Amino acid sequence: MNKVDNISLPLKHLVKLPNKQHPKSATVFFLHGFGSNMHDLFALSDFFPVEWTCISLEATVPAGFGGWAWAELDYNNIMQLPKPEQIYMHRTKIIQSIKISIQSFGLDSSQIFLVGFSQGASMALFCGLTRPAMFYGIASLCGFLPNSKFLEEIKKDILSELNIFIGNGTKDDVVSISLGRATKTTLERIGVQPLYQEYPVGHTISNDCLQDILKWFNGLSSS
Numbered sequence: 001m002n003k004v005d006n007i008s009l010p011l012k013h014l015v016k017l018p019n020k021q022h023p024k025s026a027t028v029f030f031l032h033g034f035g036s037n038m039h040d041l042f043a044l045s046d047f048f049p050v051e052w053t054c055i056s057l058e059a060t061v062p063a064g065f066g067g068w069a070w071a072e073l074d075y076n077n078i079m080q081l082p083k084p085e086q087i088y089m090h091r092t093k094i095i096q097s098i099k100i101s102i103q104s105f106g107l108d109s110s111q112i113f114l115v116g117f118s119q120g121a122s123m124a125l126f127c128g129l130t131r132p133a134m135f136y137g138i139a140s141l142c143g144f145l146p147n148s149k150f151l152e153e154i155k156k157d158i159l160s161e162l163n164i165f166i167g168n169g170t171k172d173d174v175v176s177i178s179l180g181r182a183t184k185t186t187l188e189r190i191g192v193q194p195l196y197q198e199y200p201v202g203h204t205i206s207n208d209c210l211q212d213i214l215k216w217f218n219g220l221s222s223s
Contacts, residue, residue, distance in 0.1 A: 007104050010093040012058040014042045017105065018051045026111035026136075026221045029098060030056040033118030033142075035067035041117055044205075047214060049221075053107060057097055059120075061086055070123045079146070079179075087146065091127055098134065111221060115139040115213070117205060118175060122146050125183070128162060129154045129192075137163040137220050139213055142172055142203050144179035145186055156190050164194040165216050167209045174203040 030041035038058035045054035059068040071086035102109050116124030121143020128138035130153045168180030184196045199206045
């Protein structure tokens with residue numbers, strides 16, 4: 001794949017384009033976790049099909065030690081955000097970045113996937129559930145649905161075509177498995193049937209989880 005850095009997006013980013021562009025190839029956008037950066041999940045791009053485009057986006061809220069966040073956290077209650085407007089601002093920038101990428105690279109807009117880890121997983125779910133027409137698949141890894149206020153914006157009447165994968169660790173001491181299970185229950189209550197998987201690991205993407213994601217993506221993109 002070819003690395004590209006000459007496109008202007010609202011968010012800092014890393015891009016890998018396939019050596020040969022196929023009109024119906026899929027594209028995956030990565031959203032990193034709290035305190036990380038665009039390089040983190042971009043490392044996963046080597047595992048995706050060579051004909052896919054991979055784009056990693058970076059948040060803008062400083063989190064210390066060179067890391068970034070999609071929103072500041074209340075460490076006593078991670079579901080309550082001190083500045084919820086940061087989530088809305090980042091949703092706008094993520095959606096704009098995706099739209100510009102589709103236009104600039106001639107991407108197939110019907111084959112857009114969004115993968116998020118930890119806080120990035122919550123952002124991925126928020127973007128997908130409130131803008132479902134933009135995405136074919138959302139993967140939430142070690143994440144959970146944002147607080148109930150955000151649920152009011154979910155487009156429940158047009159969620160039937162949105163595919164969602166949820167992977168959480170049973171030993172996760174950052175995002176408890178109870179939050180992952182609660183997310184599954186909430187999605188089912190609003191009419192979404194996610195592929196939900198648990199792994200005997202902590203706050204990380206295990207090899208088994210990665211393989212399950214790739215299998216799921218490949219199945220969707222070939223259907």
